[in-house]
Amino acid sequence: MSAPTPPESAAGVPICYRHAGRETRIRCQRCERPICPECMRDASVGFQCPSCIKEGSKQTRSGRTAYGGRRSDNPMQTSIVLIGMNLAVWLAILATGWRSSDLINRLALAPRGTCESVSDPSSYYPGAPEDVCAAVGGGDGEWVPGVADGAYWQLITSAFTHVDVWHIGLNMLLLWILGPQLESSLGRARFLALYLLSALAGSAVVYWFAAETSATLGASGAGFGLMGALLVVAIKVRGDVRQILIWIGINVVITVVGSQFISWQGHLGGFLGGLAVAAILVYSPRTRRTQVQVLGLVGITFLLVALIVLRTAALV
Structure with missing residues (x-):
């Protein structure tokens, strides 16, 4: 009543x-x-x-948060685990050749497969299809599949893959700052769903709008999703959103200025995904809140999967 x-x-x-x-x-x-x-x-x-x-x-x-999640005994824990996973992948890349590591080709998001050079992993044979790749360059070609070829894991693994120290440093700093705040507000399971769905949303937009021969990597999409979620929570509690908007605005400017080497597609998709997931989590009615939240998150997941399937059909 x-x-x-x-x-x-x-x-x-x-x-x-x-x-x-x-x-x-x-x-x-x-x-x-x-x-x-x-x-x-x-x-x-x-x-x-x-x-x-x-x-x-x-x-x-x-033991429940204001939005129905189970209260975390240590709100830092999930962020620490995610940071650890990113660091583990980065160290593996360093240990296997850094910029020439084959892990980059396997884990980064590539819309289409490419014929890579075995002798020089940073080079490839443009236009060479899979069936002749092994023979080009005197047997120097090796086919590296993209998402359209069935490497769907790249949609998630790309969000845990970094090469440059500044790239992983900035992304992990953002996760370190925002992650515990959002886990305290949402609960561990809901925060993890927010992070992963934001990453997937960023990958889906990259899959649709990035160049077919590009390779995209980094946790920036998930990070933008956390910024979007923090904005939604602040609006919900009628907090002062000016600092959050300034922070988001600075990152948007950086993205636009550096669009030649920064994935605006991943940032945009992650931000929109974070807004949508957070809105479902914090604005669900108190009655049957968990059911509404689960249905909403499942709906977002199905939407992203449908977009990925449609893009694959267009590329194949």
Whole structure:
């Protein structure tokens, strides 16, 4: 049963729902009812009314976050594991030749397969199809499959693959800063779903709009998804979004200026994916919240898979 709409003063200013006659422009970030300074209670983000604080205490004792997720004992843990996975792949690339490592060709996202040079892994034979690749260059060719050839793992492995130290450093710093905040708000499973679906959304847009012979790698798409999710959470709790928007704006400018070597497709797809996933997680109704969230995330997954299948059909 919904609470009655609080009255307003003659000037049209809302009245505190607990103290008649007290004008206020502050609302509880949880139930959105107007509250006066006496009723304001510090919450994890913003202010809440006494009633919501009491209800939140029950949820805390039950180990649930405000959005239904299981509260993490250590909100850093998932981010640390993800950082560790990225570092492990990077170290493997360093150990197998760094820029000439064959792992780059296998793990990076390539829309179409290419005929690579065995003697010089940084070179390839343009236009050479798979059936003649092994014979070109006097037997120097080796076919490296792309997503359209069935290497669908690249849609995810590319988000864990880096070559340059500055690239992995910046991406992991972003994950280190934003990951624990979002895991605290969403819970571990929901945060992990946010990260992976943002990465997949970035890969899907790369698959559609990047050059067919390009190779894209890096966790930037997932990172942009985290920025988009933080923006959604801040809007939900009526927080100050100016710093977040400035941060996003700076990264957009960097992406545009460096578009010759930065994947704007991955950044855009990851950001849109993060917005969509976070909106489902934080705006799902309290009643049957988990069911709605699961259905929403499954729907996003099916949409991304459908886009990938359609693109593959167009390339084959």
